[in-house]
Amino acid sequence: MAEKNKHTADPRLxxxxxxxxxxxGANILLFGAKMLAGTLSGSVSITADAMNNxxxxxxxxxxxxxxxxxxxxxxxxxxxxxxxYEYLSALAVAAMILFIGFExxxxxxxxxxxxxxxxxTWLTAGILLFSIGVKLWLSFYNRRLGxxxxxxxxxxxxxxSRNDVIATGVVLISGxxxxxxxxxxxxxxxxxxxxxxxYSGIGMARSTIxxxxxxxxxxxxxxxxxxxxxxxxxxxxxHDLMVHDYGPGRxxxxxxxxxxxxxxPLLCHEIIDDLERECLQSHxxxxxxxxxxxxxxxxxxxxxxxxxxxxxxxxxGGLSFHDFRMVAGGGHTNLIFDVALPHSLAGQEKRIKxxxxxxxxxxxxxxYYTVVTFDLESFNK
Numbered sequence: 001m002a003e004k005n006k007h008t009a010d011p012r013l014x015x016x017x018x019x020x021x022x023x024x025g026a027n028i029l030l031f032g033a034k035m036l037a038g039t040l041s042g043s044v045s046i047t048a049d050a051m052n053n054x055x056x057x058x059x060x061x062x063x064x065x066x067x068x069x070x071x072x073x074x075x076x077x078x079x080x081x082x083x084x085y086e087y088l089s090a091l092a093v094a095a096m097i098l099f100i101g102f103e104x105x106x107x108x109x110x111x112x113x114x115x116x117x118x119x120x121t122w123l124t125a126g127i128l129l130f131s132i133g134v135k136l137w138l139s140f141y142n143r144r145l146g147x148x149x150x151x152x153x154x155x156x157x158x159x160x161s162r163n164d165v166i167a168t169g170v171v172l173i174s175g176x177x178x179x180x181x182x183x184x185x186x187x188x189x190x191x192x193x194x195x196x197x198x199y200s201g202i203g204m205a206r207s208t209i210x211x212x213x214x215x216x217x218x219x220x221x222x223x224x225x226x227x228x229x230x231x232x233x234x235x236x237x238x239h240d241l242m243v244h245d246y247g248p249g250r251x252x253x254x255x256x257x258x259x260x261x262x263x264x265p266l267l268c269h270e271i272i273d274d275l276e277r278e279c280l281q282s283h284x285x286x287x288x289x290x291x292x293x294x295x296x297x298x299x300x301x302x303x304x305x306x307x308x309x310x311x312x313x314x315x316x317g318g319l320s321f322h323d324f325r326m327v328a329g330g331g332h333t334n335l336i337f338d339v340a341l342p343h344s345l346a347g348q349e350k351r352i353k354x355x356x357x358x359x360x361x362x363x364x365x366x367x368y369y370t371v372v373t374f375d376l377e378s379f380n381k
Contacts, residue, residue, distance in 0.1 A: 011149065013067055013070075013071045015145050015149050015151075016063070016067035016149070016151060016153070016154065017064060017068070020060045020061070020063050020064030021060075021064065022138070023056065023057070023142070023157060024061055026134055026138050027053045027054070027057035027060060028053075028054075028057045030050075030053040030131050030134060030135070031050050031051075031053040031054045031057060033127045033130070033131065034046055034047075034050035034127060034128075035047065036127070037050075037123070037128070040123075041120055041121065041124050041175070043120070043124070043171075043175065043190075044107060044108055044186055044187055046124065046128070046171055046175070047107075047190075048107070048190045048193045049128075049131075049164075049167055051100055051103075051104055052104075052164060052167060052193065052197055053131075053164070054100070055097050055100040056160060056161075056164065058096050059096065059097070059157070059160070060157070062089045062093050063086075063089055063090070063157065065089060066085050066088065066090070066153065067086065067153075070083045070084075070085040070086045070247060070248070072085075080246040080250060080252065081247065081250045082247070083246055083247020083248050084211075084212065084247040084250075085247070086152075086247055086248055087208055087212050087247060089153070090152070090153050090204065090207075090208040091205065091208045091212070093204065094201050094202075094204040094205035095201075095205070097197060097198075097201035097204065098201035098202070100197060101194050101195070101196075101198035101200075104190065104197065105191060105194035105198065107194075108188075108191035111186070111187035111190065112187040112188060112191065115184045115187060120175040120176070120178060120179040125172060125175065128168055128171060128175070131164075131168050132169060132172075135164045136162075136165055139161035140158075141158075142154045142155070142158035143155065143158035146158055150248065152248070156204060160200060163196065163200055167193045167196055167197075170189055170192060170193060171189060171190075171193065173189075174186055174189035211245055214244070215245070217243035217245075217253075221243065221251075221283065221285070222241065224282075224283055225243075225253065225255070225283065225287065226238065228275060228278060229255065229257060229275060229289075232271055234260070234263060234267075234268070235259060235271075236258045236259060236260065236294060237257070237258040237294075238255055238257050239255075239256050239322040239323070239340070239375075240254070240255060240256045240290075240375065241253065241254075241255040242255070249284060251284060251285045251286070252285070252286045252287075253286070253287045253288070254287070254288040254289070254290065255287065255288075256289075256291075256292050256323075257272070257275075257290070258292045258294045258322075259271075259291065259292070259294070260293070260296050261295055262296075262297070265293075268291050269291065272291055275287070276288065292323065294324075295325075298326075300326070301324070301326050304324075304326060304333075304335060305324050307360065308321060308324065308335065308337065308356075309321070311356055311359040311360055312339065312356065315356065316342075318345070319339060319340065319341070319345075319352070321337045321338060321339045321340065322337065322338050323336075323337055323373075324336075325337065332366070332367040332368065332369055333367070333368050334369050334370075334371060335360070335369070335371070336370075336371040337371075338372070338373045338374070338375050339352070339372055339373070339374050339375070340375055340376075341375065341376060343376065346376075352374075353372050356370060356372070357369075357370055
């Protein structure tokens with residue numbers, strides 16, 4: 001119930017809905033005005049710009065729907081919530097933009113092959129100037145709200161409105177040039193607007209697909225979490241930090257922290273609880289910390305740890321290790337640890353282990369068996 005109330009009261013949802021409604025109204029108004037101007041003048045570039053506004057109105061509708069679906073609370077089938085609907089709505093918007101850009105490009109090519117005269121009037125110029133003013137305001141409006149609630153969807157809408165100012169400016173210039181010189185540049189300008197729409201759609205699709213696939217946490221967020229963890233004096237080290245993004249405001253993370261085995265376990269868990277609570281309050285990340293007790297008072301273990309460190313450094317300077325343990329047996333000693341593997345060395349685990357075993361047992365009176373688990377370096381930076 002508390003989780004549900006938290007989402008219901010989240011101001012970002014109300015702001016997202018308001019911004020979506022404003023975007024729908026403004027773009028439908030501009031679409032109607034530009035279609036009128038394009039029909040009266042016979043200008044394909046103005047018609048293309050009008051269709052761009054129609055796509056923006058559709059984008060606002062899908063964004064509005066995305067915010068509505070994203071506010072659904074977590075349930076039994078979706079324990080991490082539904083916030084990724086916002087990413088899916090942005091991907092749908094990108095698909096619509098690409099379709100409209102492709103259709104407008106086809107129309108412009110036909111007009112280039114069979115050019116037609118256009119009739120540019122100062123009424124048309126006034127409509128385009130009005131459109132530029134509205135889009136400038138809409139860009140600043142969405143940018144301000146996007147920064148306020150940290151919404152990629154609204155920041156993308158702000159950038160799209162800014163791009164529309166450029167596109168409409170190009171259309172206005174083409175009309176003035178044709179009016180003053182008689183050069184038939186309208187169809188070429190229409191093609192330019194269409195290509196610009198396609199470029200914007202591809203960029204939006206790329207930026208949306210990345211978080212859906214599961215992109216890495218930003219260096220800024222990683223550093224904030226690690227600075228908080230390392231600020232605790234009793235934390236000796238960390239590894240296996242993993243951050244999962246389930247949509248705006250729905251980030252989860254896990255990490256292993258190392259503490260001296262001689263510390264009171266109850267005290268260690270109290271420290272961990274405090275760190276988890278502070279990360280949630282300060283950074284909005286629901287962090288789960290696993291406690292790893294480490295041995296710090298065994299000279300032989302320290303010696304072998306240094307031997308392994310040097311052996312890995314000789315194999316490749318990018319290799320590191322953690323969770324080091326030693327188990328002595330009859331005639332041999334087992335060394336158990338994890339190795340952080342750079343992506344450039346993926347697939348070379350067998351070679352690295354064989355070379356490591358060879359270096360450890362070279363000129364050694366004791367036989368060492370290694371039990372190595374390889375982890376991706378991206379989880380251990």
